[in-house]
Structures are given as structure tokens and as C-alpha cells.
Amino acid sequence: MIKELFASFAVVALFVAIWALSQEWIRSWPRTLRMYGAGLYMGVAAVVSMIMSVPFASGIIFDLRNVVLGLAGLFAGPVAAVLAAGIAAAYRLSLGGAGIFAGHFSIFIGCLSGILAFYLRSKLSSWRWSLGVFCSMQAMLPMVALLALPAEVRAKAIDDALLPLVVLNLAASSLAAIGIEVSRRRGWLSHLLKSAIKQAPDYFYIKDRNSRVVLANAHVASIAGAPSVESLIGKTDFDFSDAERAKKLFDQEQEIMRTNTAVIDEEEAIALDGKDIRTFVTTKTPIRNADGSVSGLVGVTKDLTERLALERRLRETQNELDVVLTGMSDGLARFDAKNTLVFSNGKYQNLFPLTGSIRQPGAKLETILDAVIRTREQLYTADASAWKNEILKRTRLGGEEQVQMSDGRWLRIRTQPLDDGGAVVIVSDVTALKRSEMELMGVAEQFKVLASTDPLTGLRNRRDFDQSLEELFGRDGKARAGVGLLMVDIDHFKAYNDLYGHPAGDACIRMVAECIANACGRATDVAARYGGEEFGIVLPGTDMDGSMAVASEILSAVTSLAIPHKGSPHGLVSVSIGVASIGGQEMGDSQTLLRHADKALYAAKEAGRSQIKAAA
DSSP states (O other), X not given: OTTTTHHHHHHHHHHHHHHHHTHHHHTTSOHHHHHHHHHHHHHHXXXXXXXXXXXXXXXXXXXXXXXXXXXXXXXXXXXXXXXXXXXXXXXXXXXXXXXXXXXXXXXXXHHXXXXXXXXXXXXXXXXXXXXXXXXXXXXXXXXXXXXXXXXHHHHHHHHHHHHHHHHHHHHHHHHHHHHHHHHHHHXXXXXXXXXXXXXXXXXXXXXXXTSOEEEEOHXXXXXXXXXXXXXXXXXXXXXXXXXXXXXXXXXXXHHHHHHTOOEEEEEEXXXXXXXXXXXXXXXXXXXXXXXXOEEEEEEEEEEOHHHHHHHHHHHHHHHHHHHHHHXXXXXXXXXXXXXXXXXXXXXXXXXXXXXXXXXXXXXXXHHHHHHHHHHTOEEOSSOHHHHHHHHHHHHHHOEEEEEEETTSOEEEEEEEEOTTSOEEEEEEEOHHHHHHHHHHHHHHHHHHHHHTBOTTTSSBOHHHHHHHHHHTBOTTSBBSSOEEEEEEEETTHHHHHHHHOHHHHHHHHHHHHHHHHHHOOSTTOEEEEEETTEEEEEEETOOHHHHHHHHHHHHHHHHHHOOBOTTSTTSBOOEEEEEEEEOTTOBOOHHHHHHHHHHHHHHHHHTTXXXXXXXX
């Protein structure tokens, strides 16, 4: 019997192999299509398995249909399992015979095994447990199904077919499930890698040994003038660049792969459209096989035009400051060993308008300092007596300081002790330099703000959101204080974009973002655009009740906007909100809290959208 069942086993193996090898392609399908496609595919597999079945008695056949039906449920869910079971049941009904009841019972149990394993995996997030339950049910299925056979053939079927069916069911279900799971994970990783490459902010591409494009993102297609990323595949630079530049790139890439040596940060100026000259920095690295041979190269090109221009402007500003400092007439004064002013130039007196008349040869340094204290010409933070003693000490030890004058100017005072006693004091007006430093600090602060802000909404960006959330948890895994987290998603936003256009979509996102910003009134609240039409809100020191209150305010505010949306069942733009919270000193981490909020958001969508769901 076991030999005869190998034909059905081969059918299962063939269909499973095709499904496993197609996982990367299937990953690109919409979720609903994947679900129905799996059900239809496994239904056909069950039918073919029955076609290749082993006849046991009149109207009674043995095969492995229940394995593929269970796989449909395990990997594609209940809908796929029921669809596949319906197809198999219809075909078995058409065959008729004495075993029709047992056949349908077997189909039902096979379908049920996959559905139970699917829900077990969803609830426990455990692949091993769900696999164990699935394979165990598949192994026990023949025992139950044979009991449903007519009494006159039941005993013989148990003696002849039970053991082969149990062995092959167990082998087929375990091998197929493990194979599909491995392929699914590989497909997911491949899909994730390709998605990351396509969405990378830089120009990312992979080429084969002949410099043909294997993978690239939209930025590469744009600069190459290609209509799409797909149109780049299999092409070389000769298809998109002039012959001279294409040959230069080809020769360089072949040299990289021939010598197995990377090119790091190569700078190149390119005139786009023959006018706009932009500066690119490229790194190309050979891709090595396990045996060390080169199979291609990976390249990353960055557009550093603005950054390099800023660096040039900063260098020019610094050079100008150096010229000013070098060419200016500094104030110069010499004091002897008794701190008596021996010599000074006119600039020295001019730099101190309130005490300039006192700063004349023969004046004591102590007298000059007393005049500064009396007129409050210079700002200082220490006690007047302590400040005066510090200046007198500096004539012996030397030093340099920048001081602020009462009129707002900044002076740099350098004191250089002399070997025979006394000191030389050089005073420079560094007001311009000080202001430039403050301006540069302001520019740096602006860049810091821009780096943490979403340009469309003015909210925080994803990077700042992640950092803010992470900072609320200590190294011991405990929240420093209660933390509330809201995940907000605009319902049916793709349909809104399709109906009203992207400008209207951007306006919609901005209006929703404004509602969110208004609801987050505390300075410690972090409202961010998490990605696309999704937002994240971190509420430090907030429990579940407080978080739900903020969520309700957001939901109400968005509803009050009354933005028409013909593509939504509600007729208006609405949002779904998932809420999670963790109390102070509770164990956890930011990613766990984020997963809980995300699950709550998913639950809100599943429940019909335009509502709030709290994490369980």
C-alpha cells in the first residue's frame, strides 16, 4: 500500500515545491489575492491528489488530499482552507461510492487541522507549537477517517492502509510545512530587502559580472531617465548614458570586479540636462561568492551637492574671518614688573571708550581695573575684588580670555608674561567673529530641527519618534514613568489619493496632523508622522485612561473636519486609533509597547475603522 501511495505523495511534493518556490513572487500580491489564490491552488492540488489516489474497494480511495488542505489553512488562513476544502469536497462528491462519507469527513478534518494550527500560531506566536499540532492531527487523521468507512471494509482498511497512511501523512505534512515555512521566510526577507533598496534615499543598484543592472531603486531610474525601475533590469550604462561616460563606468566596474577591489567615495560632477551641475559621491564594492569569486558589484551613490556647497561656504566664511583678524590693528599695551603701563597704542584706548583716558603710560593696572569696576565697562560674573585679583595674577601667569563689554562688544584679551617681568597685552575686537559663531550655532540648531521634523506636516519624523520612545525606558527594561502610545492611521487613504489626487492627499494629511498636534498639548508629548498616512503619539506619564482621552479628542477632531471621502464607507475622512500603555516601573520595552499599539490599531481596522481600540 505504501508504494501505491507514493504517487499521491509525489503530487503533494510537486505542488508544495511550486508554492514554496513562488513565495517571493506571491509576497508582491495583495493580501486578499494571496489568501484566495492559496485556497484555489491547494484545492486543485487536492483534486490532483485524488486523481492519483489508490483504489481500495469500490468507491473507496486513499490519498493525501488532507495534507494540502491543512497546509492551505496553516499558511493562508481559514478562508483559504475552506475554499480548498470546498473544491476537494465537490470533486469527491462527483466520484461518489461507498467511501463518500469517509472522504468528506477526511476533507473536513484536514481543513480543520490547518485552521487550528493557524489560530494557535496567531495566538501564541509559536511556529513549533503550531507545527506540532498540525502534524499530530495529520498523523491521527487516517485513524479517525477509517472509522467512518462502511463496516464491511473497515477492518481490512485498518489492517492494510492505516500504518502507510499515518506514516505518509506525518512525513508529507511535516516536510511540506517546514519547506513552505523556510521558503516563506526567505521570500519575506527577499521582499523586505528589495523594498528597502527601492525606498532607500540614495541611489542604490546591483550589477552582474557584465555590468548589467540586476536591482535598482527609483532614484537610479530617475537619474537614468528610465520610465521605471523594471526597465533598468538587464540594461547597462550604454543604454542610458553617452558612449564616453558609459565606457568609463564600464571599464571602472570591470576593473573593480577583476581586481576584487572597492572604490570608496569617488567624487564626480555631472551636468544634469546639460545645465544643473551636481556633485555625486559613489562607493562600489564587488560582491563575492562563498569561494571568493566575484559575481557582480553593489553601488551606492549619494548626491552631496548641497552639503559640499555648505562646506565651501563655511570655509569661505572662515577664510574671511582669518583675513580680518590678520589685517586688523589690535590694541597693544606693555606693563612692567610693577604693573605700570609703559606703552600703549591708540587702538588700545579706543577699544575701551569709558576708561580710555585712564589707560595712559604711567597708569597702574590696579587703577585701570578700579575704573572698569566703577564704570561697569566690562561684564564679569565673579565678585569685583576676586575678578580684580584674577586679572593681576594673569600678568604673571599669562592667559587668554574673551570678555563682553557693557556696550555689547566682545574683546579677546591675550596676556603674555615677559622674562624680565611685566607682560604684553594684546586686545582684539572679536565681535564679528562672536556673532558668526552664534549664527553658525543657529544654523546648526536649525539643521537639528529639520533633521527631526517631517516636512509635510511639521510633526516629528519617524527617527525622532523612535528615539523619543526609546528614551522613556531604562536599561533595566522598566518604563521610567507611565507611557501611553497611540498609533493613528487615516482610513482608506489610498482610495482618497486615487479619487482626489496627491495634492489633496497631502492637504488631508496636514489637516489630520493639525488635529493630532492640537490634542497633544503638553511639551513632553511627541506627535510624529510614522510613515505615509500613519502617525505615532508618545504620551509620557500617561495611563490608559489618559491615552484613551487623547485618542477620543483626535477621533472627534478629525470627524469634525468633515472632509468628504467617496471611497470610504463612512463618506468622510476618518481615522483608526490603536492605544497601548505601560505603567511606571513595569517591565517592558519600547518595541513591545509599539507592537501592542499596532495590534490595537489593526483591531480597530478589522472592526470597521473610524474607531479606537485599546491593547489587551
